[in-house]
Amino acid sequence: MQWFGKGSNNVEDGRGGGGRVALGGGVGIIIVILGLIFGQDLTGLVSQMPAVEQSEVKNGVPAGDEQAQFVSGVLESTEQVWAAEFSKMGLTYEQPKLRLFTTAVQSACGNANAAVGPFYCPGDQKIYIDLSFYDELKTRFNAAGDFAQAYVIAHEVGHHVQNLLGTAAKMEKARRGLTQTEYNRLSVKLELQADFFAGLWANRAQYLKNFRLEAGDIEEALNAANSIGDDQLQKQSGGEVVPDSFTHGSSAQRMYWFKKGFETGDIRQGDTFNSN
Structure with missing residues (x-):
């Protein structure tokens, strides 16, 4: 994909020295994996981590930071797409x-280690990401x-959309x-809807003047959805x-709902809660 916009004004850069936590980097991912194995959602343990030293937070990202600029551009495109969808x-x-x-x-949802991956916190309506996650991806x-x-960004924005529409509160x-x-079954439906919303974003974003889909883009998203299925x-x-x-759903489910969102571009088709 290519993005020709200026980037979002809603990026906070809190990177740099000062961020530390008592648990080691591998512990967070172990918590997630153990939850998958034993059928328990253990990610709540993350909020019990000791307090985190905070780095200075700056608005915007450095001009020479290509990866951060890319994330800012993706966020800007989601702002444009969802502003139009909500207006409808x-x-x-x-x-x-x-x-x-x-x-x-x-965050307002508690302290989190980067090993848990990107997440959305409805308490402060923020998406959090350590960009090293992309290396792991x-x-x-x-x-x-x-x-x-x-x-990944579009999926987390999907959770924000759910929060605004009252779905998260109902959950x-x-x-x-x-x-x-x-x-767990209800949680899967929530996550699959966020995948659908990510696909809907991709559908609508391709018509933005500052956005260009390239060959293989959708396949990359489907591969990512496949790779992080629960199975x-x-x-x-x-x-x-x-x-x-x-x-979060199986690989097949996650690919299906992202693809459905992309192919239909119709928010009315994304009712995962009343779908088998």
Whole structure:
């Protein structure tokens, strides 16, 4: 993909010295993998990490930082796409912030280690990402390419859209009356909808004047969705594939819903909650 815009005004750069956490870098990913193996969502443990030293946060990103500039451009394109989509629904889109950090960060959802990967926090309406995750996406998950990276941002923005539309609040309310297995199934539907929204973004973004899809872009996104399916992660960890423990969906499901979002470009087609 190519982006010719100036980038988003909603990027906060909190990288640099000062970020540290007591748990080592590998512990966070171990927490996630153990959750997949044993059928428990253990990512809440991340919020129990000791407080993080905060680096100075700057608005915008350095002109010479190509990767950060790319992320800023992707975010800008999501702002344009979702502003138009919300306008069609008679709503106003509230733009999220995207916070770049190194090693660890403190959010309204608690303290997080970079090893848990990019995440969205509804409490402060921010997306958090340590850009070293893209190295892991390429080397560990074999999902290379700039559009694979863009898909990650678009998926997290999808969670922001869910938050604005009230879906996230309904999920939290429903959680109190469900077993862990039942909630896992609901969580899968939430994540698959975020994948659908990422696909919808790709569909609408191709018509923006500052955006250009290139050959192989959609295949890169589908490869990324395939590589981070719950079944793939469980196989990679050496454990048994346990569908009842899935929280994000299988590789096939994640690819299906991203592709559906891209092919239809119609938000009305993204009701994963009432789909088998």
